[in-house]
Amino acid sequence: MRPNFFHHLHPPTIPAQQSRWRYTLGAGGTAVFLLFVLAITGMLEMFYYTPTPEQAALSVQTISYHVPLGGLVRNTHYWSAQLLMIVMAAHLIRVVMTGAYRSPRRFNYLLGLVLFVAVVLLNFTGYILRWDQGIQWALVVGTNLLKTIPVAGDALYVMLIGGSQPGPATLIRFYAWHIFGLGLLVVILTGWHIFRVRRDGGIAVPPPRLREDDARITRFELVQREVLAMILITAILFILAIFFPAPIDAPIEQLTTMANDASAPWFFLWVQQMLKWGDPFVWGIVVPLVVMLILALIPYVLPQAQDAELGRWFPKSNRLARLVLIGISLLVIVLTLLALLPGS
Amino acid sequence: MPELDRRDFLKQATRALLSISGLLGLGGLARFFYFQTEPPSQSVFDLGPATAYAVGTRTLLPDVPAVLIHNENGFSALSLVCTHLGCTVESEASELVCPCHGSLFDEQGNVVRGPASKPLPTLQIETTAEGNLQLFLT
Ligand code: HEM
Ligand code: FES
Numbered sequence: 370m371r372p373n374f375f376h377h378l379h380p381p382t383i384p385a386q387q388s389r390w391r392y393t394l395g396a397g398g399t400a401v402f403l404l405f406v407l408a409i410t411g412m413l414e415m416f417y418y419t420p421t422p423e424q425a426a427l428s429v430q431t432i433s434y435h436v437p438l439g440g441l442v443r444n445t446h447y448w449s450a451q452l453l454m455i456v457m458a459a460h461l462i463r464v465v466m467t468g469a470y471r472s473p474r475r476f477n478y479l480l481g482l483v484l485f486v487a488v489v490l491l492n493f494t495g496y497i498l499r500w501d502q503g504i505q506w507a508l509v510v511g512t513n514l515l516k517t518i519p520v521a522g523d524a525l526y527v528m529l530i531g532g533s534q535p536g537p538a539t540l541i542r543f544y545a546w547h548i549f550g551l552g553l554l555v556v557i558l559t560g561w562h563i564f565r566v567r568r569d570g571g572i573a574v575p576p577p578r579l580r581e582d583d584a585r586i587t588r589f590e591l592v593q594r595e596v597l598a599m600i601l602i603t604a605i606l607f608i609l610a611i612f613f614p615a616p617i618d619a620p621i622e623q624l625t626t627m628a629n630d631a632s633a634p635w636f637f638l639w640v641q642q643m644l645k646w647g648d649p650f651v652w653g654i655v656v657p658l659v660v661m662l663i664l665a666l667i668p669y670v671l672p673q674a675q676d677a678e679l680g681r682w683f684p685k686s687n688r689l690a691r692l693v694l695i696g697i698s699l700l701v702i703v704l705t706l707l708a709l710l711p712g713s
Numbered sequence: 714m715p716e717l718d719r720r721d722f723l724k725q726a727t728r729a730l731l732s733i734s735g736l737l738g739l740g741g742l743a744r745f746f747y748f749q750t751e752p753p754s755q756s757v758f759d760l761g762p763a764t765a766y767a768v769g770t771r772t773l774l775p776d777v778p779a780v781l782i783h784n785e786n787g788f789s790a791l792s793l794v795c796t797h798l799g800c801t802v803e804s805e806a807s808e809l810v811c812p813c814h815g816s817l818f819d820e821q822g823n824v825v826r827g828p829a830s831k832p833l834p835t836l837q838i839e840t841t842a843e844g845n846l847q848l849f850l851t
Contacts, residue, residue, distance in 0.1 A: 532751025631812035
């Protein structure tokens with residue numbers, strides 16, 4: 370048989386070190402699997418979802434409550450998306466905490482960051498597609514944030530929402546971005562990202578002469594582990610999907626009427642919390658961009674792990690990078706908790 | 714300026730051409746996305762006969778959204794669109810509070826507590842010849 374992409378990703382043998390759960394957390398692979406589940410369940414949802422302001426929330430209710438197994442499909446789509454955010458964050462943390470991002474993997478690290486942003490946007494656009502009273506203020510605030518950008522803001526606003534206030538044109542644009550624009554981008558970037566993992570010599574380990582552990586595992590064992598992870602994740606997804614249905618509220622009647630829920634989707638709560646502090650452009654746009662910029666610069670400006678330190682957690686030499694990441698993570702977690710505090 | 718040989722020249726020219734096409738493409742994309750299919754939002758609201766609003770009342774107009782105020786000085790209207798990021802402020806109590814990031818405004822729309830930095834705007838009210846009230850969003 371001619372070698373194909375599968376063989377590219379699964380060479381006959383790989384160092385055992387590269388495939389230990391406790392080293393990689395299996396997070397990157399799990400993210401790929403979740404993307405696959407998202408694509409399948411999303412395509413199934415497309416057979417019922419109607420992207421118009423009057424019909425959107427109702428069609429989501431139809432999927433959830435009337436279509437046989439529709440609830441399972443929708444809830445699995447929802448939970449895969451939320452799990453993907455967590456798994457992706459865990460993957461980023463592991464890559465930084467093991468120092469694996471250093472050259473020659475810098476470029477792949479950047480690809481990963483772009484993927485991260487694209488997946489967050491994918492999640493946000495998907496959330497807006499519900500077009501129910503739960504998403505109303507996130508839509509208003511999120512799009513108005515664009516207007517605060519100096520010079521280009523107003524034009525960007527129109528280009529995104531297709532008018533002077535959110536309406537039918539906005540929903541169809543978010544739909545197109547969610548399913549086509551961002552979806553395609555994420556698929557291409559993911560393919561490139563995992564192709565690069567092998568291109569860069571597989572998962573980072575010390576060069577052969579510095580390696581303490583020479584054990585290798587076969588392609589078959591690797592696939593066994595992957596299948597095990599998929600079964601585990603599938604079980605978790607089913608449990609979540611069956612016992613914790615995804616939220617859906619009444620359709621938005623008028624964008625100006627107060628709805629009861631004014632909180633951002635959970636992954637933007639930290640931004641919503643900062644917006645309480647003042648200037649929306651600074652707290653809502655500049656600060657999140659600076660956070661991304663700091664992450665992007667980690668492999669370029671901070672001390673990196675030595676050859677011999679690769680392939681394990683917490684290499685001494687990249688201590689500073691780890692501290693920076695811990696700082697950012699704490700910031701996001703504390704802000705999120707503050708936003709969740711009642712009466713804040 | 715150092716002399717360019719033929720190879721370098723071709724390389725530079727290719728680069729320049731590619732950049733120009735890229736920019737043109739981006740510009741075209743921006744123009745494509747800039748088209749507005751939404752009709753502009755409603756800017757004049759008919760509020761019916763002025764006599765329906767007694768002196769000393771404040772009436773919520775949820776569609777605008779605004780409150781219509783009728784006092785000794787006549788009619789005026791206060792927008793309820795938060796000047797921070799556009800949520801509709803809650804007007805049940807005498808102070809107006811925004812559910813999104815907690816801005817607080819007094820009855821006249823002045824900022825009591827941020828993050829909003831501008832007061833809620835007053836909207837223009839006119840009475841037609843038939844005695845109907847009209848509200849203008851501008
Ligand atoms: C949808 C999101 C993502 C997917 C599907 C994905 C997928 C993968 C996979 C399958 C691997 C193989 C190793 C492993 O499982 O740990 C990997 C490695 C890697 N990823 Fe990601 N990734 C994603 C996001 C990210 C992010 C956000 C970053 C960091 C900014 C990143 C940076 C890297 C780097 C540097 C490696 C090489 C690690 C090494 O050589 O040890 N990836 N990715
Ligand atoms: S939109 Fe009112 S406080 Fe932010």
